[in-house]
Amino acid sequence: MRKPLVAAIFALAVAGAGAAPAVAAPVGAGPAATAAEPTLKAVSLAGTVALSNCSGSLVRFPDSVDTDPALVLSNGHCSRLMDPGEVITNRPANRPFGLLDSSGAQVATLNAAKLAYATMTDTDVAIYELTTTYAAIKTSYGVSALTVRDTHPTAGTAVTVASGAWKKLLDCTIDGFVHRLKEGRWTWKDSVRYTSACQTIGGTSGSPVIDQATGEVVAVHNTGNENGASCTVDNPCEVDQEGSVTVRKGINYGQQTYQIPACFGTGNQLDLSAAGCTLPKP
Numbered sequence: 001m002r003k004p005l006v007a008a009i010f011a012l013a014v015a016g017a018g019a020a021p022a023v024a025a026p027v028g029a030g031p032a033a034t035a036a037e038p039t040l041k042a043v044s045l046a047g048t049v050a051l052s053n054c055s056g057s058l059v060r061f062p063d064s065v066d067t068d069p070a071l072v073l074s075n076g077h078c079s080r081l082m083d084p085g086e087v088i089t090n091r092p093a094n095r096p097f098g099l100l101d102s103s104g105a106q107v108a109t110l111n112a113a114k115l116a117y118a119t120m121t122d123t124d125v126a127i128y129e130l131t132t133t134y135a136a137i138k139t140s141y142g143v144s145a146l147t148v149r150d151t152h153p154t155a156g157t158a159v160t161v162a163s164g165a166w167k168k169l170l171d172c173t174i175d176g177f178v179h180r181l182k183e184g185r186w187t188w189k190d191s192v193r194y195t196s197a198c199q200t201i202g203g204t205s206g207s208p209v210i211d212q213a214t215g216e217v218v219a220v221h222n223t224g225n226e227n228g229a230s231c232t233v234d235n236p237c238e239v240d241q242e243g244s245v246t247v248r249k250g251i252n253y254g255q256q257t258y259q260i261p262a263c264f265g266t267g268n269q270l271d272l273s274a275a276g277c278t279l280p281k282p
Helices: 005-015 017-022 134-141
Strands: 048-050 055-060 069-074 087-092 096-100 106-119 125-133 158-163 168-183 186-194 208-211 217-224 237-239 252-256
Touching: 055 096, 055 158, 055 208, 055 217, 069 106, 069 217, 106 134, 125 134, 158 217, 168 217, 186 217
Parallel strands: none
Antiparallel strands: 048 055, 048 096, 055 069, 069 125, 087 106, 096 106, 106 125, 158 168, 158 208, 168 186, 168 237, 186 252, 208 217, 217 252
């Protein structure tokens, strides 16, 4: 997990104003294409949101309709640090989200009605239900929700980590998938590992990881190994099926989101008993 946004801002201030460009590209820009990295596509900040301590995105599922209550996707740890095995469902919440357009300008403040789902077990995800619909947001602010893909992504896919908190786009590719990613007390399954071009910082937690070719969300960013330590907070380690541990200093990770749509039914309502729903249950 990354430092909270306030801590990250303080760290950058201490380091000096020149530190920021080294970790995040300006809106609409990215690292130059090389033989190892694909040519960047036109992904923008439209539909991303800024939380008080993290990033997030306005999302819908393949079967969502415009009149459904809108949803915001972020990390479970952006809600609060939860114990292993803990799952929160349908808890009243009063949390604001700053909605961004394609230029990175905040065009609205959206409000949560409830925290529909959150956990840090197997994955690191929080899904808030808002007090308004997709149609109302589109009509009032001209911003559409990002669609969460319901199929597993593939290695080599060009992606963008889009941070609403920092108003930054980070472009890289999916380097591979991690059988188990361990960080402190938490273990996450089948995590996404990015190539080194995505150098995330505090406050980028909860950012959507967007497939550049389709514009769909395939993961939610949540952590990275900061100083090379093994399996500690802010220094996750990879554990393979044989139990071997690998540490990759400076490499960052996200949690897949393809399993989420099956757990939400008519009206975008959570249904953990639905066929195909594999999210952890309370």
